[in-house]
């Protein structure tokens with residue numbers, strides 16, 4: 001998250017607590033606004049609805065606090081993080097961000113029980129590729145380093161404070177699936193079962209989005225998540241046309257890996273995958289694994305051919321990668337390959353094709369929500385990058 005340019009990072013909590021803060025410092029979003037106990041102003045923790053509850057990390061250098069705004073959206077929101085990150089969050093105006101409850105409630109899906117997977121999400125109408133299925137906002141966000149930095153029992157206490165203080169008493173979070181065998185506390189279990197990793201103020205955090213948390217994983221998912229970081233929201237969009245009654249699925253792990261690697265990665269989520277691909281016949285799983293391994297191999301060959309001054313061979317290999325990605329329905333991975341095609345045509349001074357593939361690569365980023373639309377300026381940026389990395393265009397061939 002970006003703070004505004006006029007506002008430096010929040011000074012350390014301890015300085016503000018002890019009144020060392022110089023009056024000359026510019027006024028900035030403050031994670032502990034007017035916290036001095038002698039200031040008996042109603043709501044003096046604004047924008048938080050409760051006094052931040054803090055625990056020092058082992059060693060006493062860092063501090064982590066539970067910050068809550070119990071009025072945000074329908075269920076409130078709590079974050080367990082450092083005062084610096086909390087100040088950044090205020091700086092972005094996240095708490096002012098409008099939470100569109102109609103989109104949140106959604107009319108395209110319902111939560112139902114799914115055999116062997118607990119609950120899951122079904123489409124209640126036909127959904128077109130690229131359409132938004134739901135929009136959700138974070139309910140509980142926790143700094144990843146907090147869990148190791150703060151003594152275990154104090155950490156659990158802070159997590160429970162964060163949940164209890166939410167607008168709905170934490171119900172929306174606590175009723176989520178809990179199936180992690182390593183968790184020793186119920187809130188920890190909710191986090192381990194449901195949280196996605198994201199960056200807040202440049203610092204890794206876990207975030208629980210209660211509606212998205214009901215969506216099960218599939219290794220060939222029909223939907224994907226778009227993080228809208230400066231609003232702490234996520235949107236789920238259809239990766240392909242989805243029929244009414246079909247289960248909506250996303251991938252919890254890096255797309256495109258063969259079955260053994262997927263199994264290993266999903267172990268961290270604490271479950272054995274029973275998606276359509278993982279429960280397909282051994283022959284189908286093997287065929288898919290072969291294609292996925294071939295994709296990785298050909299990607300490497302294409303890069304090496306390009307680096308060895310064989311652009312036409314690199315083109316052929318990249319086309320094969322794209323065909324295999326299509327067989328495995330791994331459309332989000334097209335973007336990188338289209339960019340490689342653009343680069344090869346650019347080096348060959350075939351600007352018509354270079355631009356065609358550059359636009360196709362950016363179109364995928366638009367579909368995935370990374371950029372709002374394709375601007376000519378993005379294409380120019382791509383050319384400048386190629387020039388820096390490859391030298392002047394068209395000189396080599």
Ligand SMILES: C[S@@+](CC[C@H](N)C(=O)[O-])C[C@H]1O[C@@H](n2cnc3c(N)ncnc32)[C@H](O)[C@@H]1O
Pocket residue numbers: 116117118119120176177179180193194212213214215216217218269270271272273274275
């Ligand atoms: C984020 S939650 C998804 C919603 C969850 N099924 C529920 O009942 O709330 C993740 C948990 O759902 C289950 N799950 C998700 N995808 C699965 C899959 N492909 N196969 C088996 N279980 C799955 C696992 O128990 C996993 O820990």
